[in-house]
Amino acid sequence: MIWNKEQECMSRSQLEELQLERLKWATNRVYNKVSHYRAKFDQLGILPADIKSLDDLKRLPFTTKEDLRTNYPFGLFAVPQKEVVRVHASSGTTGRPVVVGYTATDLNTWTDLTARMVTMAGVSSEDVAQVAFNYGLFTGGFGLHYGLERAGALVVPASGGNTERQIMLMRDFGTTVLISTPSYSLYIAEVIEKMGIDISSLKLKIGLFGGEPWTEEMRREIETKLKITATDNYGLSEVMGPGVAGECVFKCGHHIAEDHFIIETIDPETGEVLEPGQEGELVFTSLTKEAFPVIRFRTKDISCITQEPCKCGRTTARMRKVVGRTDDMLIIRGVNVFPSQIESVLMDIEGIGPHYVINIHRRNHLDELEVVVELTREDLLEPYSKLEEFSGYIRQKLHNVLSINVKLKIVQPGTLERSSGKAKRVFDYRNL
Ligand code: DLL
Numbered sequence: 001m002i003w004n005k006e007q008e009c010m011s012r013s014q015l016e017e018l019q020l021e022r023l024k025w026a027t028n029r030v031y032n033k034v035s036h037y038r039a040k041f042d043q044l045g046i047l048p049a050d051i052k053s054l055d056d057l058k059r060l061p062f063t064t065k066e067d068l069r070t071n072y073p074f075g076l077f078a079v080p081q082k083e084v085v086r087v088h089a090s091s092g093t094t095g096r097p098v099v100v101g102y103t104a105t106d107l108n109t110w111t112d113l114t115a116r117m118v119t120m121a122g123v124s125s126e127d128v129a130q131v132a133f134n135y136g137l138f139t140g141g142f143g144l145h146y147g148l149e150r151a152g153a154l155v156v157p158a159s160g161g162n163t164e165r166q167i168m169l170m171r172d173f174g175t176t177v178l179i180s181t182p183s184y185s186l187y188i189a190e191v192i193e194k195m196g197i198d199i200s201s202l203k204l205k206i207g208l209f210g211g212e213p214w215t216e217e218m219r220r221e222i223e224t225k226l227k228i229t230a231t232d233n234y235g236l237s238e239v240m241g242p243g244v245a246g247e248c249v250f251k252c253g254h255h256i257a258e259d260h261f262i263i264e265t266i267d268p269e270t271g272e273v274l275e276p277g278q279e280g281e282l283v284f285t286s287l288t289k290e291a292f293p294v295i296r297f298r299t300k301d302i303s304c305i306t307q308e309p310c311k312c313g314r315t316t317a318r319m320r321k322v323v324g325r326t327d328d329m330l331i332i333r334g335v336n337v338f339p340s341q342i343e344s345v346l347m348d349i350e351g352i353g354p355h356y357v358i359n360i361h362r363r364n365h366l367d368e369l370e371v372v373v374e375l376t377r378e379d380l381l382e383p384y385s386k387l388e389e390f391s392g393y394i395r396q397k398l399h400n401v402l403s404i405n406v407k408l409k410i411v412q413p414g415t416l417e418r419s420s421g422k423a424k425r426v427f428d429y430r431n432l
Helices: 012-033 035-044 054-059 065-070 104-120 139-150 163-173 182-194 216-226 339-347 384-402
Strands: 086-089 099-102 128-131 154-156 177-180 206-210 229-236 241-247 254-256 261-266 280-286 297-303 330-332 335-337 352-363 366-375 407-411 426-428
Touching: 012 035, 012 054, 012 280, 054 261, 086 139, 099 104, 104 139, 104 241, 128 139, 128 163, 139 154, 139 177, 139 241, 154 163, 163 182, 177 182, 182 206, 182 216, 182 229, 182 352, 206 216, 206 241, 216 229, 216 339, 229 254, 229 297, 330 352, 330 366, 335 339, 339 352, 339 366, 339 384, 366 384, 384 407
Parallel strands: 128 154, 128 177, 177 206, 206 229, 352 426, 366 407
Antiparallel strands: 086 099, 229 241, 241 254, 261 280, 280 297, 330 335, 352 366
């Protein structure tokens, strides 16, 4: 089903015409209303009037997370504070968070885009949708909540945590759609099993997962455990929140809301704009946002874009699932390692659970990569010789993919910390 055919199925030329018109509007606004952008434009000697084609976008300055932090909290707002009706903040791990604002019109657009996104994934007014994202400064809870309501679903605003209660609600209310981080959905699956509930007795059929990277292997695991179709959706507070892009039922890349955002991929080293199909850092420009517009925001997320038509009939460009960030990459003894590579290997090993932790230490000037994995069954702990053999097998598999030796720690089922939000898996103790 398509939420708004007129907007989602435009021809490329129609879409580009709309984008250009909106880009002109957006650059004019930031130049005239936000001193930070005016200064940056002036530095490059570019004026809004110089934007004559979409190609001129690349002449505009990039915006980085640092720019947003420096202007904490409200320095980049393009409307007077009295017109801002909501703020959210990004999940910054260190230092000041990034605060983003919305006017009433922005909220309406956001709701429309999340409604579009959930419809794409197969949600309709027949569904009971349980939102297990936190409601708060994080954009996940409220963002999905209003979109699901607009799509007509019965929304259960469970918020994050209290897993047994989540499951009780699922059972009693007949929840058909689960909205959470992918890692939390696996924890829910685990608790369902522990509670002795037969998964087939629940009505769950769709998972709308996002907020953190997850591999295809993890998707298979979730689909098998929860007996659902698991869809991925992507977004970020700086650009809007969830609803920026999401998978349709064919799960072949995320449809991007291109009528509201222009997406570019760039070479993260040089800033050069790449062609569709080439992998690089995603950069977003908002076209319609009033309170918190962004020009060429560098996300650090790595993906690539395709404009190939999709079987669902939507004509919007799609981005490949994001499985890594430019700042996610670990350099261990000179070798580049992405956490997603480790996840892919672990997920394919029978007997190892989906929860894992990656620790990096530097001992005697040498980097050491430790992967902590959890067994799925107690009986795998014995006999010791078998466990040793198993450990050697896992180390070998990791070595095959990463080309470095990994220190492996195997822990008992249920030992590693579960999170009801975004999972924190990588701990780098090297003080680089
Ligand atoms: O995580 C927005 C969101 C909420 C999206 C719920 C989807 C569902 P932030 O907290 O600002 O916003 O974090 C944004 O999370 O730059 C990515 O690195 C990562 N991320 C978000 N969704 C995905 C995804 C929300 N589906 C940052 N796959 C982004 C991979 C994702 N990474």
